[in-house]
Amino acid sequence: MFVFPFGAGIFYPKLLFSFYNMNRNFDWGPADEACNMADENTPEINVLFRQPGNSFKAGFEPTFLTKKNYSRLYIKEIVYIYENNEYTALKDALFTLSPNIRDMGSHEKGWITNGTYYWMNGWEAEPENWKDKSKLWPETNFEKIFRGKKPGDEFSFSVRIIYAFDDGEEKTLVAPFVVTAVKGWYTSPFAGL
Numbered sequence: 001m002f003v004f005p006f007g008a009g010i011f012y013p014k015l016l017f018s019f020y021n022m023n024r025n026f027d028w029g030p031a032d033e034a035c036n037m038a039d040e041n042t043p044e045i046n047v048l049f050r051q052p053g054n055s056f057k058a059g060f061e062p063t064f065l066t067k068k069n070y071s072r073l074y075i076k077e078i079v080y081i082y083e084n085n086e087y088t089a090l091k092d093a094l095f096t097l098s099p100n101i102r103d104m105g106s107h108e109k110g111w112i113t114n115g116t117y118y119w120m121n122g123w124e125a126e127p128e129n130w131k132d133k134s135k136l137w138p139e140t141n142f143e144k145i146f147r148g149k150k151p152g153d154e155f156s157f158s159v160r161i162i163y164a165f166d167d168g169e170e171k172t173l174v175a176p177f178v179v180t181a182v183k184g185w186y187t188s189p190f191a192g193l
Contacts, residue, residue, distance in 0.1 A: 013056050015149060015181050017142050019049045019157070022176040026065065032104055035114035038065055043173055045122070045161055049140075057139040060089065062122030064097075066165065069111040069118045071099040073125060076162040076170065078138065082145055082155075089138035095125035151183040 026046045027037040044066050051058040060078070064070075078090040097120060100110030111118040127135050149155070159175045 013051075013054075013143055015143055015146075015151065015183065016051055017049075017058070017146065018180045018182055019058075020178045020180070021046065021048070022178060026063075028063075030104070031112040031119040032114060034063075034065055034119050035112065035117040038117040042117075043175070044165070044171070045163065045173055047159055047161075047175055049142075056141050056143065058142055060138045060140070062125075062137065064118075064120045064122060066118050067116065068165070069097075069099050069101060069113065070165040071097050072166050073097055074164045076164070077160070079160045080140070080145065081158040081160060081174075086160075087145055089140060090135070093135040094128050096128075097125055146179070146181065149181040151181055153181040155179055 023043060023046065025039070025041045026043060027034040028046075028048075042065055044064060046063050046065065048061045048063075049058040050061055064073075073095045075090055075093045075095070077088060077092075080087040080089055098109040098111070100108065101113055101118075102108045102110035104112055109124045111120050113119070122137065125137075129135060146155075155178070157177045157179045159177070161173045161175070162170060163173070164170045
């Protein structure tokens with residue numbers, strides 16, 4: 001156990017990053033509440049980043065909130081923008097979405113709706129080929145992008161998504177974030193047992 005304080009960068013990341021999505025026109029609560037709080041200014045795609053356990057990579061976790069239960073999503077590109085540099089995280093990926101409507105407590109795939117807006121967890125989107133990792137939702141080692149940051153540093157970061165649902169028009173969304181660097185720590189695989 002005493003080796004882990006010296007294992008930063010080997011057993012766990014030296015830094016973690018907390019992403020605060022600046023778009024406040026999206027309810028991150030339960031799907032039914034998100035549908036009820038949505039309006040014309042609510043983005044169709046919203047994003048969280050999660051970095052589980054001792055992983056060096058953060059997962060891209062999208063949520064869809066639309067006016068229709070679409071069956072396909074084409075991602076032309078997802079680009080990270082930081083200090084006037086652009087990092088392409090995903091390009092030319094097609095996802096199949098279940099057009100089914102489901103109840104709030106159901107474990108089936110599909111959309112939850114209030115009759116006006118439709119909500120879906122983006123992880124339910126099925127890629128064309130699960131084996132082609134370049135076409136899956138990205139996982140990113142942000143320590144490599146945010147070089148030179150120290151715990152407590154706070155800075156701007158954006159995600160640009162160019163996409164189209166079904167055969168609709170191509171749209172561009174830019175999601176601004178404020179990122180805070182936090183000192184990494186070792187998480188026991190037995191935590192919570």
